[in-house]
Amino acid sequence: MSTPICIFDTTLRDGTQGEGISLTAEDKVKIALKLDALGVHYIEGGNPGSNSKDIEFFRRVRELKLQAKLTAFGSTRRKNSSCEQDINLKHLTESGARAATLVGKTWDFHVHTALQTTLEENLAMIHESLAFVKNSGMEALFDAEHFFDGYKANPEYALAALSKAKEAGAAWIVLCDTNGGTLPGEINEIVSRVVKEIDAPIGIHTHNDCELAVANTLAAITAGARHIQGTINGYGERCGNANLCSIIPTLQLKMGYSCVTGEQLGTLTGVARYISEIANVNMPVNQPYVGNAAFAHKGGIHVSAIMKDSKTYEHIEPSLVGNKQRVLVSELAGQSNILSKAQEMGLEVNAEGMKSREVIDRIKDLEHQGYQFEGADASLELLLRDAYGGSEQVFTINSFKITVENNEGRVSSEAIVKVTVAGEQVYTVANGNGPVNALDNALRKALVQFFPGIRDIHLTDYKVRVLDEKDATAAKVRVLIESTNFKDTWSTVGVSSNVIEASWEALVDSIRYALIGMDKDEDISPELLQTNGLVNH
Structure with missing residues (x-):
């Protein structure tokens, strides 16, 4: 004993x-x-x-x-x-x-x-x-x-x-x-x-x-x-x-x-993250046992090995402490990373096919441009679903326009968005306390009549990283957005020399990702999902 x-x-x-x-x-x-x-x-x-x-x-x-x-x-x-x-x-x-x-x-x-x-x-x-x-x-x-x-x-x-x-x-x-x-x-x-x-x-x-x-x-x-x-x-x-x-x-x-007890030990990661949220202190991603990266694998050789047996690069089973294995995809990724990630999403992937090599090359090219998918799992999933036929274009952005006005020291923003949903063109206008907030409000306003569950989605974090400091205000930026629907949390990324465009890209990805799983929501009818292309055929 x-x-x-x-x-x-x-x-x-x-x-x-x-x-x-x-x-x-x-x-x-x-x-x-x-x-x-x-x-x-x-x-x-x-x-x-x-x-x-x-x-x-x-x-x-x-x-x-x-x-x-x-x-x-x-x-x-x-x-x-x-x-x-x-x-x-x-x-x-x-x-x-x-x-x-x-x-x-x-x-x-x-x-x-x-x-x-x-x-x-x-x-x-x-x-x-x-x-x-x-x-x-x-x-x-x-x-x-x-x-x-x-x-x-x-x-x-x-x-x-x-x-x-x-x-x-x-x-x-x-x-x-x-x-x-x-x-x-x-x-x-x-x-x-x-x-x-x-x-x-x-x-x-x-x-x-x-x-x-x-x-x-x-x-x-x-x-x-x-x-x-x-x-x-x-x-x-x-x-x-x-x-x-x-x-x-x-x-x-x-x-x-x-x-x-073993059952109590299995709740450790959840307890650690819950308390960090209450304390409003971000947990280090590399914190042993309970960190988000504690069982994350990035190098292609590592991923190839853990797909055969996780003990090759994991000192314990993550589930023993309530954590889970994660496969990261970046410019260091090999084919094993892509296969593991796609299989995790239930996509049918041909290990020897040209498509996998094309996806790897695409990811490497995007990361060279400044994208970073390690912290943007939702954008990565959308990319893989688009490549392997696991998603449909639920809505199409036709155009957007932003007006920022300074009226006697008070700055306001207005966004106009034109979106096509289920063959219907929707035109919306919304205000916000900034251009990104106005765009977010206008897009939600356009989609909520088709997808009521969007009301439960809100942004929890917004980060901007300058990639080319030498270019000053003309520098390319990377925007990372974290969103939640009170049940799950996901992150998306956008990159551009225009911070509004980068933010818009990340916002659109966030909504697209949320809609993938919305067919599970009880408040949305199957008929509406079918109409909007959310049910796989």
């Missing part, structure tokens, strides 16, 4: 200290529910006495029936005081949380410099505070702040602080690499000694200032720690905390430990 590891998530506390991350109480409740479903054992919600947002969160979360232990965060009592007089400890014990984490000093330098008290008083603060929390009926955890720096400076005192936490009845004694500067070999050596000398459950809390938080956590587990603290996507102060999205699958799939 595999050794169980206790997972302590501090995304809602330590994670929110990361630059650019701000969560409302509602956001925190939503994330707590996701973390609970993932199967973490502790969810640290914040400091219940520090701000109104955390106070509201603890009040609201009491109504939830979480399987995880909701944990409040605080520090040891103030120097030369009592726990009963400490307002922060009072808030902690009244929070309604089942557990409390108290942070205390274990580095003599910090005791003298930050707390400006004696070493003996600091030990009393640790013991009395943890005992106070435990006597209130809560589970008490001790975060040994700066433990590794403290150990290297004065090992006897650092271990004495841990002994006081053990005497007070701490359920877990968590060793913190607060400055993130310790190396894996040091972590392994020091944790090994702690496990031998302190007869108590030991945990690890690392920061990523040397890009070693994950490695240091794994080193601590190897040395005998059985409790890990970290955040989803590695959010946290400065360079972040240990990334649970890397630690959990590595421990479970590579090292034989048990963290969550």
Whole structure:
């Protein structure tokens, strides 16, 4: 039977200290529910006495029936005081949380410099505070702040602080690499000694200032720690905390430990992306396990191999963590990339036919012109469907015209679009807060009477990249547009020396792509789809 590891998530506390991350109480409740479903054992919600947002969160979360232990965060009592007089400890014990984490000093330098008290008083603060929390009926955890720096400076005192936490009845004694500067070999050596000398459950809390938080956590587990603290996507102060999205699958799939159930592990990618959306922070595409490119293949040799057996270039099955394999198509693509992508779409492709070679040459030529299909899967799919007969022209653009007017300092845009749909020419006019927005509104206005589902489509991102800086305002640009219909998200690309034309190309591709799958929408009749060429014959 595999050794169980206790997972302590501090995304809602330590994670929110990361630059650019701000969560409302509602956001925190939503994330707590996701973390609970993932199967973490502790969810640290914040400091219940520090701000109104955390106070509201603890009040609201009491109504939830979480399987995880909701944990409040605080520090040891103030120097030369009592726990009963400490307002922060009072808030902690009244929070309604089942557990409390108290942070205390274990580095003599910090005791003298930050707390400006004696070493003996600091030990009393640790013991009395943890005992106070435990006597209130809560589970008490001790975060040994700066433990590794403290150990290297004065090992006897650092271990004495841990002994006081053990005497007070701490359920877990968590060793913190607060400055993130310790190396894996040091972590392994020091944790090994702690496990031998302190007869108590030991945990690890690392920061990523040397890009070693994950490695240091794994080193601590190897040395005998059985409790890990970290955040989803590695959010946290400065360079972040240990990334649970890397630690959990590595421990479970590579090292034989048990963290969550296999079913819960399969939701990891969805949880990571959901929380990134709530936090409004873009996930790095190359983030291990859960990133969009974690199992993406671009080189033709690689794609040829994974089509025979995915183990040739994938260290695990993507589905184990809820991710999926992706084949990228670019100027580096070989025939295998095209075949894999076309087969994924259900297109009939002749591997030895001229058509595949023509498509590859076409893609390479377009990329030479500035197109980029790695980040525009929808445009690529349209290109392949057009080449292999998997799509029909649902609508045809006859012309468009844009007028931009500055009237007494107020700038407005108007677009006129002529479109042919099902043999009928449609002429529409629409305004917008810019030329691209006006074009988007006019095109939707022309098509919505035929395809009501277009109402659910909206643009979520719009990026312009200058390709030839030396040409200044006459430079060629690449426009990437991301769209969604609340169920799926897709990206399209356009390239031109005219930013309006490039934007228009990407917009038209976005609508065309959306209409391909609209035959699945219940609100559109089969007769209408048949009329507009959306049903394959």
